[in-house]
Amino acid sequence: MNKIKILISMILFIAIGFKIDILAKENYKLESKNILVINSYDSKNLWELSVLKGIQEELKKNDRYDINLNIEYLDSKKRNDKEYIDKFRDLLKSKYSNINVDLIVSVDDESYDAISPEIFNEYSIFNKKPLVFIGVNQEVYLTEDEKKYITGFIDSKNKLQIIDLITRLQSDIQNINILLDNTFYNEKIKSDIINSSYLLEKYVKINFIQSDYEDEILSKVKELNEKEAIIISGVFKDNENNYIRPKIFVNNLKEVSNVPLYSDRADYAKSGIIGGYMDIGQRNGIASAKMILKILDGEDVKNIPLTNKPGGSYLFDYNEIYNYDIDIKNIPKGSIVLNRKKHELLIPKKDKNAIVIIFSIVGFVFVTTMCIIYLEKKRSSKNKKLYVLAKEREKLKTDFIVNMSHEFRTPLNVIISICKLLEIKLQKDEFNKEYLLEKISKINQNSSRLTRLINNLIYISKLEAGFYECKFKEVNIVYVVEEIVEESIDFANQKEIELIFDTEEEEIITCIDLEKIERAILNLLSNAIKFTNKNGKIEVYMKRNNENVNIAIKDNGIGMEKDKIEQIFHRFYQIDSSLSRSNEGSGIGLCIVDEIIKAHDGHINVYSQEHRGSTFEIVLPIKHCDKEVQDKSIKNMAFKEIVKLEMSDIEK
Template sequence: MKNINRLLIISLIIFLSSITNIYGETKDNKDIHNILLINSYDIDNKWENSINDGFKESMKNNPNINIKTEYLDIRNNNNEKYLRDFEKLLNTKYRDSNFDMVVTIDDEAFNLARKGLLNKNSIFYKKIIVTTGVSELISLTSEEKEYITGFMDGRSKIELIKLITRLQPQVKTINVLIDDTNYCKDIKDKLLGNRYLLDDHINLNFIEAKYENEILEKIEDMDENNEALLICGVFKDKNTYDYANSEEFISKIKKIKHIPIYTSREDYIGKGVIGGYIDMGSEYGKSLGKMVLKIYKEEGISSVPFINRVGANYMVDYNQIYKYDINPSDLPEETIIINKKPYDLLITKNERIQVYLIIIVLLITMLYIITMMFKHRKNNIKNKKLYNIAKEREQLKTDFIVNMSHELRTPLNIISSASTLLEMKVNKNEKVEKEYILDKVERINKNSNRLRRLINNLIDITKFDSGFYECRCKNENIVYVVEDIVFASVDYANEKDIEVLFDTDAEEIITSIDKEKIERVILNILSNAIKFTNENGKIEVRIKHDDKFVYISLKDNGIGIPKEKVDQIFHRFYQVDSILSRKNEGSGIGLCIVDEIIKMHNGKVEIDSEENKGTTFEIILNLSNDDRIDDDTDNKTDRNINDAVKIEMANI
């Protein structure tokens, strides 16, 4: 008896639920709309996802619209059998679902839905299909036109309006200049028909005229800060009844108002106007959503005609985008740039000014260096004996100019390339790994140090020539000075598996030196030793002294220097390697600075080298004490020693 009662109760509940569902569907679901959104690729496809996001963004204020999304994964499964099986899956999965619309993104999704449109056994049977992203023109039958609408992956005048608002966001009113031809009337009808695709704050003002003076009269009242012109027609001269010259017509407009001018006509391109097109997935999605809402609002697709492709290429005048302060990065990739010379840079005004300033600074620097070279040459040819030496150095200076250009260009190119790569990653909104950023920053820092080293050497050479270079000597423990530099450079040697040894015959040798200058001398010779010593080599740094002198020797077993060139390596701008054959970076002025600094300490540098066996530099300094005694530790220099090492070692 209890089982019978239980069955009756369950039957009653099922019956009441059925009645409730029927009533609910009749009453509550009357205004509910279900959309099946089909993507051709997979869930990770960025372009389709941007359309999805734009589409769903336009639907966020419509809770009565339900969207189900499916992915064809066509890249991995592009065959008829898979498509048939996929359609069967949809038929089974959504058998009891009441979809009143199918939205497709891309060719394959549209073709799948289109094939099932007139198939009674398909889930797509006589469902409204709204599509976008199709790359080919669609020719619909009369019966298909009752169910299919959308817009192509093509260009239309409405897209040109969107371009204007993107390039110049301050524009609120776009004045469309049309003539009295049927062509222009059709443009007007289509723009008005698709007006709902634009943002609400954009105003379209149509100016229909036959003569150019009628246009010019109406332009006088326009606000050049908030308005733009879109020329779609051609106009006549009222006096001659001939068609107005397009370039003269544009010139007359600009004399009245400094207003941006766009056009859809080829005969105005290059005459002072701007044009272009932008293809953004999110904008397609938003437009798709607006189209769907319009269909639901008016209960049919008759008010939403199919928008086919317009076979046009949009062009932008290089001179005009800078005149109206338009950011070139906002232009679509396929835009054709006219009036752009090969050496013109497609960058913003500020970036162009920065590039020009850098070029000017470099030219001034090079001119200054060349001026100093010729001045030096003039002083060296005062007598016949020095003439031959000056002639030889003239060739060295020429090589130095070429070398200097290389030394400036190489790190600048690396810095520019690293910056460009980072900028591209940011502009594309790609996820950038921390290691990737650090790698590019390290390249920038390293090559910045190379430039800093080169500039420091150029400045010091100039100071030597002008007599402004000075040494500020005081009593220092030279053992500590050399030892600190050597140990700070060990890591750079270890990168080539070079062993560095340091030895001294005393822990404290006090003498009067300019600590910073001596550090620089040791660093320069040590960096050369690391640079020209092969892997698994050895560098020995030794300090000894007697009653009069301190001897600092730096010995390596590197590639050595040819005997005939040993006496020339301290000459300014001289390099053992020729410009065309050298394997290492360098400006050829480092050892010249070393020699000058040691001479200012009343010392000398001796060199002993044999090719393929190694080189030994020996610095000989007077063992002398200055009256000034400095008992404080020079912490400031110690703190900066690693920076000095980084700069000096940057060319390794």
């Protein structure tokens, strides 16, 4: 019991403590701070956007202040004279007269020049406000009083670095053209390079192409030759004063000239240039935010000296390196390589080509070896299949001979037996007309079976010998099939099977060998009757399907297994080859049907399910005979006799 009380007390203690902590957090408010960020250009400048992103991300991490960032844009590219700057200052004073600005951040030179005098203007609302500057390229010299309120990051990067980089990477370059806009930043770059060009590792002629507009830049770039290179340092506008995205500008440069392109601006890094030493705006923003928090925490500005701004990075484009055959060995260590896939090697082009050749040879040898092994296995497998097939065919032929012997012997035995019976009856002078007619009918039926067997053997022999002839003529195939069905109804009735004929069209004229098509359909009908049980149903259905005529013979008989369907048209094949099978047949009927249909450029589709029935669908193209061949020979049998012959396997 005491243990339970102790446990309940502990739970209550933890719950109360948790509640107190929540209430304390709810009542605690972060100290509010207002920071004014003044950008030199407009809201679309990629460098300043990147700096601002770094500032915002770093300030969000702090848990001491509720910081409100107020962002302003000087837009100095449009106007930067004294009158405009004075009005801009007055606008800021008016706008923030009722707001206590705790700290000011200036980004790039123009905003620094505009706001720094206000720090020491005793009549200004910004008097003695801390100022942190970033991206200033001019020399900054602060008095002791100025150091109490102004600090920031100075540009320690030597502008000659990228020029020296180009001459190391491409030793054949003779002229380097620097593309500048008319900003203070670019003017300062131009001045620095002119004054310090004597410090270059290797002499190279430097040209300046300066304009705010792309068209003017492109017109001069067109004149450059293959021994020249370009450094992009500015951001340019189209004729409607819209800034052009770096990637589009680079693409336009490539359309007018094939000279190698470099830049010291991070916004051009992924635009298709070779590369360069670039300031990362976001990195500068993060460093600025850390300095801001230090000042907000109470650190005297004078104790935070001017600091070299965060170092840039060497960035290169993997694809452009190889497009311009840059020697990888000369790329500075620690460089960031963009657009390089995981499997791609950063090695000299000649070494890369050698590796590609070696891998190609190895790959070729491997593929060749695998092909040889595959072909050998395939040939071995083929030989095995041929051996198995040969054995199967040999077995089929053996079975066929046995079956044919049985097929011949059965009707012969019947005929012989009937003849002996009749002979005995005659010797006893016993004459019964009905009895005689019945036995003669049996003799005729079995004679027809023998005739059909012999005809099939002759037909197969002709196929084997390649002696095959069709006599085509144009007929109404609907009438032909309907007549076959009508003549077969009596044979279906003998097994009490319902035989139905239906057609969508009454006339479809096409070119066929009439006798052979009759034989094929009769064979399929005979099989349907033979393998359909008593009281079953057989449907013969015809329709025109585009340029074909479809003849479907569907029964609800015994059906067959799916794996048997592909084999039923093989010569000598029988689903049941045993001598005790319930239905007669030689196993060559469907083979003959298939050959007949193929001779008419048609095919047979078979759909079957065991114990559910089968559907044989003949598909014949509808066509006209080029030259009608009339069969002028006199047929030995009437059509009824042909039907009787094909149906001879059906027991009465």
